[in-house]
Amino acid sequence: MPNLFWGLLLLLSSFVSFSQTDKSFSVKLISESVQLDGALDEPFWENADGPHDFQQYFPSDSILAENQTDIKMVYDNTTLYIGIRVESVGDDWVIPSLRRDFRASGNDNVNLVFDTFNDGTNAFMFGINPYGVQREVLISGGGLDLRGFNTAWDVKWKGESKRYSGYYTAELAIPLTSFKFKEGETKWRFQCYRFDMQSNERSVWYNVPQNQLVISLAFMGDMFFEQPLGKSRTPVALIPYINTISEKDFEGDLSDTRLKVGGDAKVSIGNGMNLDITLNPDFSNVEVDDIITNLTRFEIGLPERRQFFVDNSDLFGSFGGSRDANPFFSRRIGIARDTADNSIENRIIGGVRLSGKLNEDWRLGFLNIQTDEDIANEIASNNNMMFALQKKVFSRSNIGMFLINKQSFKDYDFIARDEEYNRVVGMDYNLASKDNSWFGKFYLHKSFQPDDNTGNFSSGAFIGRNSRRFNFFHDMAYIGEDFQSDLGFVPRKDIFKTATSAEVVFWPKSDVINSHGFEVFPIITWRPGLDFKQTDHVYNLNWNVNFQNQSMGGIGFSNSFIFLTEPFDPTNTDGAVELPGNQGYYFNSITAAYESNRANVFAIEAETSVGRFFNGNRFSFMGQFNLRLQPKALISLALNYDKLSLPAPYSSADLWLISPRFEFTFNKSLFWTTILQYSNQRDNLGINSRLQWRFAPLSDLFIVYNDNYFVNTFAPRYRSINLKFTYWLNI
Structure with missing residues (x-):
């Protein structure tokens, strides 16, 4: 297997193709102040350079866009300023919601993608619509698929829009501290894509063939700064919270009211690394998971929504095969099995997370989280650690190595020897050609547990070809019977x-x-x-x-x-x-x-x-x-019947699985979402209602109400109400 692995790696590296970057613009340094109101009336905008001559992506990818987008950029010592003029055939904009982090498809918006390390692998994206609603996304894995499109990321920046007859304008002010980049850098790679619902058109600045995703980082131009960028001056961010929760478990006839206090801290280390620290974290405000009817013999993985695990999440979670053998699945942390084999919350005491770019070619990830013991449910206090190192090779490919360790914090009578620790080591090679026509993955992982050091392998090989007319991929995965990853997602062995x-x-x-x-x-x-x-x-x-x-x-x-x-x-x-x-x-x-x-x-x-x-x-x-009752309300109904x-x-x-959802956005700061989920397979009717007031940038007041009932008897099961206050403070 190892000889085959490296032989395929060398063979496929020879298929890496190259394309020429032929679009660029310059970003001028200014000293003037900017009034961020969405109107491009400051004098410097007239002489600023930026992306123009947008290409159509849909319905064709071979002509200029019928409705053009014109972008201009300038910067000062602290901020990148972006001015946008978006032309259209009318004023009937499609805006389903005023809520931040909107979904791009199905409404009017423009999105700007910045590859600050010029590696074609990771990027920051910022978007805005005609009503000035903002979104930000982390793109990883070269934008090869939507698994590398993370909308849970949050960062401070400002944007405003103004609507006129036949067009709208927008001004964005993005602090340079919201990016990560190399000190002294003079060039970033850039792309912009736009959804125009009135003309049924999607357009891009740098041409992308329709057989590729519009978020692919293989297709980007260059933006050149007039003077080199300085050293990152990212402040330390403290994000404390206070949460009052009152809950009742009707099955066990237990009631509890308590006050929780904790928080996170974000520390920038150099221009490329983040240090995240959490103490007694609380995730009660995180949106409830969608229930899925499962007719298989195997577990189903659900996406991570907790903010602490979001930044550079691909460094930790992209190893192995996401469907068959992912050695690290962050949702395992904070969840445990009780004595009846039910999944219950396992309190996280605290943790640290260091991740980001060491330099242009190397990325580092380190995570260490301590979970609490629960003697009544025979749950040990565990230390959960992962170390990951990634090296860029060729144009957009990389080699990654990792070590995972989950270990009981002390000796427990209810923990068998073979459960005292679980360790996994491995290496992955991720192939991505410069034009994204070839892509693939090859990996070899091994797990270790007490008195069990032989075998325990997981390996796989994946290779694909994407072209306009013919598409192909082949995927192979082997998972040994004794392979074990307690922090991973491995449905079958x-x-x-x-x-x-x-x-x-x-x-x-x-x-x-x-x-x-x-x-x-x-x-x-x-x-x-x-x-x-x-x-x-x-x-x-x-x-x-x-x-x-x-x-x-x-x-x-x-x-x-x-x-x-x-x-x-x-x-x-x-x-x-x-x-x-x-x-x-x-x-x-x-x-x-x-x-x-x-x-x-x-x-x-x-x-x-x-x-x-x-x-x-x-x-x-x-x-x-x-x-859609725009822009205030979006009402949906999900229905599954088997x-x-x-x-x-x-x-x-x-x-039956019936899930109506009511989403009301009173303005850009006040949101109310209610989700009902009825599943007779799970014998549960769940109600989750969440009111969010964003009273300051990334600072919120949440009121979250949960109610659960048995379906057959319609008897109450569990009920809670949370009042949570969180504030983002830069020091």
């Missing part, structure tokens, strides 16, 4: 899995269809521990279509095989009769999906499938319905 996708895409000259393509996508799994017996396969044949009105759809056929080594109940309901193990099941299904243009006042997403399921039948429907019909004596079920 003892598998050797391959997944291959081959797609051909057509670009017809049509007023209706923008592109469509056919894909063959087989996934096959073997069990090495069962003499490499094939235990799973899914053969998929798909046709997908993108329409000129920005809607999309598709149909697919799948042939599945599952060999159950253990009895299994796919309904996951109480009292169900399990399907017998040591038996194989073949079944087919057909799926159809459609998504309308998100800019519609009433937008829908729908997917339905019908076919066999194990030894019975299954009908499924998933729908998302959105009603009808499982299995022959007697096995259990059939009608599984």
Whole structure:
């Protein structure tokens, strides 16, 4: 395996291609003051340089944009100032919400991307819409896919917009301390993309082919500063909080009211590193997770939303295979299993997190977090540590190494010797060619536990090719039966899995269809521990279509095989009769999906499938319905229905997951969101209502109400109300 690993690495490195950067502009140094009101009436804007001549990205990628965007930039010793003029065919702007960190697709906005270390791997993004609503994003992994698009990041900056007839203007003031960059730098890479809903057009400054994501960092021009940038003067940020919570557990007939105090600190180390410190953190204000109907035998991973884990999260969480063998999954920290094997909160005492750029080629990540003991639930106090080091190679590729250690803080009677610690070490190579046509990953990881130092490997290889007409990838993963990562996401062990996708895409000259393509996508799994017996396969044949009105759809056929080594109940309901193990099941299904243009006042997403399921039948429907009452309200309904019909004596079920969501933005500082989630599979009706007042930059007052009921008896289960105050203080 190691020889094959390095041989493939060297072979694929020879495929790295190069493209020429041919767009650039200069950023002038100014001494004048700027009145940030959205109007570009200061004299220096007339002579400032910046990006112009935007290219169309959709519906075509070969012509200039019909409605142009003109950007100008200047800077002083502390701040980068950006002036934007956005032209359109009218004044009917699509603005679903006034809430910060809006979703870009389906509304009018412009987004600016800065690659400050010129590495084509990581970038900062800032966006604004015609109403002056702001968003900021961290982009990692070269913008290869949306897993590297992190909207949970927050940083201080200002922006205002003004609307006129047929266009709007915006002024942005972004402190240089909001970026990370090398001292003395004179050049950053830059890209800008824009969504124009009135003209059904998406445009970019630096041309991006439609077969690539618009956030790809492979396609960027250059911005040159008139004088070298100085040393970072980022202040220390203290973010204390006070939280009062009152809660009642109706199952255990327990009530509690308490006051929590804690906070975070952010310290800049040089121009490229961040030190984050947390003490007794509280995440009660974090938006509630979406419930998912799970018909599989395996755990489902949910995204990290806690702010402490966000900065440079790719340094820690991008190792291995995200679907099969991710050795570090930050959501594991702060969660533990009680004596009844239920997941419960495990209090975090405190921790530190050092991450960022050492220089142009090296990145460093170090995390150390201590969790509290819970003797009643037999949960140990654990130290959770990860060290990661990443080296850039070639144009946009990198090699990463890591060490993970989870260890009990002291001896406990209820902790077996083989559970005292868990360690994982590994190395990854991430391939990304300069034009993003080739991409891939190769990794080899090993875990260690007491008295268990042999075997325990996880490895994988992934290679893909993205072109306008033909797309291809092949993924292989091996996870040993004894591989263990307590801080990771590893749904299955003892598998050797391959997944291959081959797609051909057509670009017809049509007023209706923008592109469509056919894909063959087989996934096959073997069990090495069962003499490499094939235990799973899914053969998929798909046709997908993108329409000129920005809607999309598709149909697919799948042939599945599952060999159950253990009895299994796919309904996951109480009292169900399990399907017998040591038996194989073949079944087919057909799926159809459609998504309308998100800019519609009433937008829908729908997917339905019908076919066999194990030894019975299954009908499924998933729908998302959105009603926009702009710019104050967005009302949505998510609906999942699964009808499982299995022959007697096995259990059939009608599984419902209904989730209405009401989001009201009274202004750019006051937001109210209420989410209801009904799941009869989980026997739970949950209500989460959150009122947020952003009274100062990144400083908030939250009122969060949670209520949970049993579905069958409609009896109360758990109820809480939180009042949380957090303030961002620079010193």
